[in-house]
Amino acid sequence: MQASDINAISGQIIDAAMRVHSALGPGLLESVYEKCLQHELNRRRIEVRTQVGFPIVYGDIRIESGLKIDLLVMDQVIVELKAVETLSSIHESQIFSYLKITGKRLGLLINFNVVHLKDGIKRFANKL
Numbered sequence: 001m002q003a004s005d006i007n008a009i010s011g012q013i014i015d016a017a018m019r020v021h022s023a024l025g026p027g028l029l030e031s032v033y034e035k036c037l038q039h040e041l042n043r044r045r046i047e048v049r050t051q052v053g054f055p056i057v058y059g060d061i062r063i064e065s066g067l068k069i070d071l072l073v074m075d076q077v078i079v080e081l082k083a084v085e086t087l088s089s090i091h092e093s094q095i096f097s098y099l100k101i102t103g104k105r106l107g108l109l110i111n112f113n114v115v116h117l118k119d120g121i122k123r124f125a126n127k128l
Helices: 003-024 032-041 089-102
Strands: 048-053 056-058 061-063 068-073 077-082 105-112 121-125
Touching: 003 032, 003 068, 003 077, 003 121, 032 048, 032 068, 032 077, 061 089, 089 105, 089 121
Parallel strands: 077 105
Antiparallel strands: 048 068, 056 061, 068 077, 105 121
């Protein structure tokens, strides 16, 4: 998939997230935003899977880790959702690790617990 395609997908994700945030506002549980964002993406006919588990390969072993991506869009973009007062470095480390382990190129970290959603969105690229 071309970088321009991935950028278009991320633009659609951000637009959908802004629509959800405009309708609901801050202060709800992460799971509520996840279901609503999934619905909004499905409404736009964008493929999205939620709570996607993935293993960790360490050396010659495969560990079923229990790690789960909140949303995987078009099998290309990892979306991690938060509903916290402020994003911290551990949230950024989490998405960087997910990108590295899965080999995906782009991740979005979206914190819905903000007044203006644009202040709660961070984009991360994996330099494969």
